[in-house]
Amino acid sequence: MASIALSRVGKSFGTVSVLNEVDLAIEDGEFIVLVGPSGCGKSTLLRMIAGLEEITTGTLTIDGERVNERRPKDRDIAMVFQSYALYPHMSVADNMSYSLRLRRRSKEIIAQAVSAASAKLGLDPYLERRPKALSGGQRQRVAMGRAIVRKPKAFLFDEPLSNLDARLREQMRAEIKRMHGELGATSVYVTHDQIEAMTLASRIVAMNAGAVQQIGAPLDLYDRPANLFVAGFIGSPGMNFLEGRCEQGADTSAVVLPKGFRLPLPLRIPAADGEKVTLGIRPEHVTVDAQQGEIEAAVELVEPTGLGVILHLLVHGEPFKLFSTDRALIRSGARLRIGLPRERLHLFDQAGNRMAAL
């Protein structure tokens, strides 16, 4: 096991920069999830750690040693690919033992390592099979087994669950989490699925457009998103945003929404009078209150999820979502009064960065 440190690590092809300078210190045993939309540079960053992609600028160290120029095989890391990348002409056991055989470990050590890993992953009945005779979930296990067998310094996962169906993904997600608990291995995990990020990570690195947006514990990102991107990306259904202008009073501020609706805030926010601000609130934090509700909204669409309902509303002509566990709300075309609890509001400035907490 090892720590990994990225210091101003960047990547560019010619003059096109695909990854801005990234600073990240991964501690021994941490589970780091790189999350972001496709093309945000998360996979490139992972491949740079693996050594499959050249590092243009900055320094990558594993256990304090600079490894920029080291070949992948000399970095002592294991990687699980989205496509599993199992060797199709080798049996499951041979797939798992390939790296050990290359290192010329003794037969006993190899057999021991393979049987330990296969017992852990429930692969014992399949050891002699070829990958093509396995289901998607079993292939995924073999890919993980291949990584475990080596006892590497760190595990890298490149969207390992993306090719599985929803049920299996959930199951494997829990299994990865349990395995990380058992092995305590330093892991870097790439995904575009924010649920995977939230459930697995000790810390999440949210990325967009080749730049790190926020690094923090999952609930930190959920409760205190650093900017509009993170606020919108983490959480499902996504956060609602309302644009307005700041109106400064003596001790408190208010936000005036486009249709003239004034939303008083309990404190003064650090913005100039008349400055554009964005209000954010998660659908699950919006309240429905026939008497006290401040804003009138029309129900456009109802999505029952079983656990509750997602209401697609129109607020002053803007789309707005509400999540409630109260099933009685299911009435398309109805009109509601909704409330925005102040302590649940997120405020973002003109540039989209988080302002003072409410």
Next chain:
Amino acid sequence: MSHPPTVQSPRTGKSALRRFVDAAEPWFYSAPVLVLILAVMLVPLILGLSYAFRDIQLLNPFSGGFVGLKHLQALSQDQAFYRALRNTLWWTGASVFLQFLFGLILALLLDKPFAGRGIAQALVFLPWAVPTFLAGLNWAWLFNPVIGPLPHWMAALGILSAPDNILADPHLAMWGPIIANVWWGIPFFAITLLAALQAIPRDLYEAAEIDGAGPLQRFVSITLPFLAPTIAITILLRTVWIANFADLIIVMTNGGPADRTQIVASYIFTQAFRRLDFGYASAIALVLLVLLLAYSMVIVIIRQRLIEKD
């Protein structure tokens, strides 16, 4: 929706004619194709094979009679035929091996990205587009010390003691057509192997690299297993093809000097079109056909075994 009216046929008491029509119906539908196949493939084949048992000499107006196994008996005593058979093995083995080797190396080189790869791939295909007749003439001239540079270069490099024409040297003559054949046949292997190479998922190489495999280990444990089916089928095809391929030899050496480059295919050509003895030529062709069929069967069986073992 409208349904076509269904014809109710009585289940019992089918007339004999009715049963015949029912049984013959599929054959009538496939008759045009079957007739075409019979006419185009089987009739010429059988006619050609029948020549092997007849005395057909173009210059002898009284020939044409059935001679039974006489040609085959003559063939079994024909030392020139046995020499041609040995030459065929040598010619086919060396040509296929070298074509495959250089084709594979070329395919591996072309699989790596580099500037101008598109043009290089197009150029590699060029020899294949040259008619074999022209290729043969061209190489014959290149080996000719009067007009070609090759003998002088080889002499300067010390490969030859003097700038002589290797096509006139009984010990070296076979190398002339083989070299021309290798030059001409590399693209076939390069292009088919390149296509197979490009079908190998890149992930596998990356996974192997992380697992600790060097370039040679990656080649042995990923590239070769993936290429194996393509290699087997292309080598089978080319072996049959080259064993039958007399163009270059006819153009470059005409079987000489002293029959040193005579292969079975060129021997057939010589018998048929120089001696004008079609009967004897057909008998040799029959033997070659049987040998190549046997070879193909062996390869097909081996391949089947390998697939079953998988």
